[in-house]
Amino acid sequence: xxxxxxxxxxxxxxxxxxxxxxxxxxxxxxxxxxxxxxxxxxxxxxxxxxxxxxxxxxxxxxxxxxxxxxxxxxxxxxxxxxxxxxxxxxxxxxxxxxxxxxxxxxxxxxxxxxxxxxxxxxxxxxxxxxxxxxxxxxxxxxxxxxxxxxxxxxxxxxxxxxxxxxxxxxxxxxxxxxxxxxxxxxxxxxxxxxxxxxxxxxxxxxxxxxxxxxxxxxxxxxxxxxxxxxxxxxxxxxxxxxxxxxxxxxxxxxxxxxxxxxxxxxxxxxxxxxxxxxxxxxxxxxxxxxxxxxxxxxxxxxxxxxxxxxxxxxxxxxxxxxxxxxxxxxxxxxxxxxxxxxxxxxxxxxxxxxxxxxxxxxxxxxxxxxxxxxxxxxxxxxx
Amino acid sequence: xxxxxxxxxxxxxxxxxxxxxxxxxxxxxxxxxxxxxxxxxxxxxxxxxxxxxxxxxxxxxxxxxxxxxxxxxxxxxxxxxxxxxxxxxxxxxxxxxxxxxxxxxxxxxxxxxxxxxxxxxxxxxxx
Numbered sequence: 001x002x003x004x005x006x007x008x009x010x011x012x013x014x015x016x017x018x019x020x021x022x023x024x025x026x027x028x029x030x031x032x033x034x035x036x037x038x039x040x041x042x043x044x045x046x047x048x049x050x051x052x053x054x055x056x057x058x059x060x061x062x063x064x065x066x067x068x069x070x071x072x073x074x075x076x077x078x079x080x081x082x083x084x085x086x087x088x089x090x091x092x093x094x095x096x097x098x099x100x101x102x103x104x105x106x107x108x109x110x111x112x113x114x115x116x117x118x119x120x121x122x123x124x125x126x127x128x129x130x131x132x133x134x135x136x137x138x139x140x141x142x143x144x145x146x147x148x149x150x151x152x153x154x155x156x157x158x159x160x161x162x163x164x165x166x167x168x169x170x171x172x173x174x175x176x177x178x179x180x181x182x183x184x185x186x187x188x189x190x191x192x193x194x195x196x197x198x199x200x201x202x203x204x205x206x207x208x209x210x211x212x213x214x215x216x217x218x219x220x221x222x223x224x225x226x227x228x229x230x231x232x233x234x235x236x237x238x239x240x241x242x243x244x245x246x247x248x249x250x251x252x253x254x255x256x257x258x259x260x261x262x263x264x265x266x267x268x269x270x271x272x273x274x275x276x277x278x279x280x281x282x283x284x285x286x287x288x289x290x291x292x293x294x295x296x297x298x299x300x301x302x303x304x305x306x307x308x309x310x311x312x313x314x315x316x317x318x319x320x321x322x323x324x325x326x327x328x329x330x331x332x333x334x335x336x337x338x339x340x341x342x343x344x345x346x347x348x349x350x351x352x353x354x355x356x357x358x359x360x361x362x363x364x365x366x367x368x369x370x371x372x373x374x375x376x377x378x379x380x381x382x383x
Numbered sequence: 384x385x386x387x388x389x390x391x392x393x394x395x396x397x398x399x400x401x402x403x404x405x406x407x408x409x410x411x412x413x414x415x416x417x418x419x420x421x422x423x424x425x426x427x428x429x430x431x432x433x434x435x436x437x438x439x440x441x442x443x444x445x446x447x448x449x450x451x452x453x454x455x456x457x458x459x460x461x462x463x464x465x466x467x468x469x470x471x472x473x474x475x476x477x478x479x480x481x482x483x484x485x486x487x488x489x490x491x492x493x494x495x496x497x498x499x500x501x502x503x504x505x506x507x508x509x510x
Binding site for chain 1: 445447448
């Protein structure tokens with residue numbers, strides 16, 4: 001159960017997780033809740049009502065100064081100076097050879113103030129990579145990962161739960177937008193972002209306020225169907241939504257084009273950026289492999305690392321990056337890298353599951369897309 | 384954690400209940416709980432053989448896949464067909480409706496090589 005690994009970092013909400021009966025696991029150097037009531041229950045709650053997530057393991061790196069935007073444009077594949085104040089975008093930090101060091105979200109809080117949110121396991125690496133990339137510019141980097149808690153409320157009921165607890169006008173807060181305000185009794189950066197495929201909000205907080213915010217959201221949310229949700233549900237939710245996970249779909253050996261993230265790479269932005277030359281060459285050459293969705297057509301569940309075959313062939317042509325039994329669809333779904341010639345939807349492949357081969361059909365991503373957005377105003381809400 | 388006194392256990396969290404020369408096999412409540420929501424079980428066909436310590440099948444939860452290890456050697460006389468449609472029975476009733484298979488033991492004294500409830504309880508820290 002406990003693996004005895006030393007020195008896992010703990011979030012300010014650890015006692016709450018234990019009191020809720022969570023199973024804690026090591027993840028990205030942190031001791032995090034894997035599940036509370038069970039992954040399926042939590043998953044369905046987020047799809048139907050709301051889930052409350054402790055994401056305090058995520059990194060938070062501030063870049064400030066008149067040269068902050070320019071510096072980030074040179075450091076990342078996207079173009080952060082193109083962001084309006086109060087908006088955010090999904091980005092990648094590439095290695096000089098075009099491989100992906102991490103995927104992250106960039107929020108613009110002011111003309112000269114950006115918040116970069118990398119994965120927990122890569123936060124140190126991203127900070128280490130960013131610093132020299134900002135050298136010589138009027139830009140200061142501050143890794144606030146240890147001094148920031150992050151709580152997410154995700155799901156169709158998230159807006160209704162959070163709205164009475166905040167002075168932020170949530171209807172005016174667009175998807176991928178962020179604003180400073182009060183939320184659940186504490187000063188917070190309130191962002192309409194998430195990793196579940198549902199509408200939802202992420203609250204960046206001072207660690208000593210996290211317990212109070214968590215308790216207020218639980219008290220207000222539980223009657224609306226909110227449940228605490230762990231990393232297990234977060235993984236099945238993001239997989240259904242076709243969102244990549246670093247270390248599974250993304251890594252130093254994958255390019256944005258292979259991962260289907262071509263749109264993120266702004267070749268037309270001004271100036272050089274780390275990885276530009278390699279990515280231009282990769283674009284010219286075309287990807288060798290492509291990330292696809294697989295729907296298993298036989299009994300079995302594909303998992304990370306399982307081989308992918310063309311029907312009847314002996315040697316594998318690809319590999320599963322993530323797979324599970326989709327709680328929403330009730331079918332086994334997976335993402336996998338396969339050769340371009342096998343990447344067309346409708347192509348039948350096979351996944352090696354232990355001793356057997358399970359037929360799998362290439363399908364478009366995502367596996368799940370949320371329905372029409374929730375009613376925007378209070379008077380339209382069903383009571 | 385429920386560890387019934389009348390069963391024998393493997394270090395891999397299978398249990399065995401012996402009735403004359405036939406044994407019923409399943410996984411423990413501890414294992415089912417560790418796996419979380421069980422969604423799929425792969426079992427051998429009746430008539431095939433179990434070899435003590437060898438893999439006889441696999442069990443999958445939403446979270447992960449795990450091998451199943453045979454507690455004893457013998458011939459499989461029945462498998463729990465209900466599990467193909469309702470694998471969650473392993474979570475809800477691991478020692479009852481969640482049973483996996485029945486085996487005719489080559490040697491009923493093989494039971495002595497398995498842990499008793501007290502030893503298994505110690506193993507999982509439930510003493």
